[in-house]
Amino acid sequence: MRWTTQGHILITGATQRVGLHCVEQLLEAGERVVITYRTEKPVVASLRELGVICLQADFSNPASIQMLVARLHRDVGPLRAIVHNASCWPVDNVPGVDLNTILDEVLAVHVRAPYLLNMQCEDLLRRGAQGWSDIVHLTDYVVEKGSVNHIAYAASKAALANMTLSFARRFAPQIKVNTLAPSLLMFNPEDDAAYRSKTLDKSVLGIEPGPGVVFDALSYLFDNSYMTGRELKLDGGRHIR
Numbered sequence: 001m002r003w004t005t006q007g008h009i010l011i012t013g014a015t016q017r018v019g020l021h022c023v024e025q026l027l028e029a030g031e032r033v034v035i036t037y038r039t040e041k042p043v044v045a046s047l048r049e050l051g052v053i054c055l056q057a058d059f060s061n062p063a064s065i066q067m068l069v070a071r072l073h074r075d076v077g078p079l080r081a082i083v084h085n086a087s088c089w090p091v092d093n094v095p096g097v098d099l100n101t102i103l104d105e106v107l108a109v110h111v112r113a114p115y116l117l118n119m120q121c122e123d124l125l126r127r128g129a130q131g132w133s134d135i136v137h138l139t140d141y142v143v144e145k146g147s148v149n150h151i152a153y154a155a156s157k158a159a160l161a162n163m164t165l166s167f168a169r170r171f172a173p174q175i176k177v178n179t180l181a182p183s184l185l186m187f188n189p190e191d192d193a194a195y196r197s198k199t200l201d202k203s204v205l206g207i208e209p210g211p212g213v214v215f216d217a218l219s220y221l222f223d224n225s226y227m228t229g230r231e232l233k234l235d236g237g238r239h240i241r
């Protein structure tokens with residue numbers, strides 16, 4: 001990793017899986033990291049002991065996002081990057097769950113929170129830039145393909161992908177804005193053998209790559225001076241299967 005920073009790197013929803021892995025790698029590289037978390041878990045205390053600033057925020061609540069923005073200004077200051085990692089993945093047909101609730105939830109997490117954070121932390125990103133600063137939107141392969149069972153989720157991630165274009169134009173040249181669009185990165189513990197096999201078979205590379213491919217891609221984006229408004233696809237070649 002060649003880049004150096006003068007501000008903190010903010011990763012949302014970073015107490016597990018992909019986000020947590022990126023935090024651990026950034027700490028190893030000597031970076032200063034701030035995360036958001038929704039649920040208080042033991043890992044939050046461990047990260048605080050390692051010097052990570054951990055800010056609680058539930059993105060389904062607009063007031064909570066406003067409090068987060070205020071704390072970023074008051075307690076953190078310049079930002080080298082914002083990585084919009086927080087995500088929820090509800091299916092559309094959970095018995096007894098109102099479809100409005102599902103749509104509201106995915107739009108809140110994947111659209112409203114990134115929109116507000118980008119708009120209201122622009123000053124922090126400009127102050128944290130050393131040459132440039134970065135915004136990275138974590139979307140999903142389904143943005144290009146749609147999804148039969150996660151329609152609301154796919155639509156909200158497509159909106160997030162679109163915001164990459166708008167923010168890249170609005171914030172150039174000092175703040176670069178790009179998308180990472182993964183397909184399978186990590187299975188969930190409850191995924192059974194049949195689901196795993198069917199999912200692995202969707203890409204030509206046929207592996208569960210783990211969170212490291214996201215960190216590698218982040219490092220590439222942070223290093224690169226000539227890429228904005230673009231998308232890196234991390235999908236094992238699903239489109240050519």
Ligand SMILES: NC(=O)c1ccc[n+]([C@@H]2O[C@H](COP(=O)([O-])OP(=O)(O)OC[C@H]3O[C@@H](n4cnc5c(N)ncnc54)[C@H](OP(=O)(O)O)[C@@H]3O)[C@@H](O)[C@H]2O)c1
Pocket residue numbers: 012013014015016017018019037038039040057058059060084085086087088109138139140141182183184185186187
């Ligand atoms: N894992 C994959 O295979 C895969 C595939 C394609 C795309 N992606 C994308 O890659 C990113 C990382 O994936 P992941 O599997 O590591 O995610 P994950 O395990 O689902 O974790 C996402 C985090 O988002 C937080 N979150 C959810 N709802 C929230 C809310 N209302 N307010 C604030 N935080 C909220 C959760 O916080 P709490 O734990 O505190 O509740 C959780 O820690 C996501 O953007 C995902 O869409 C992942």
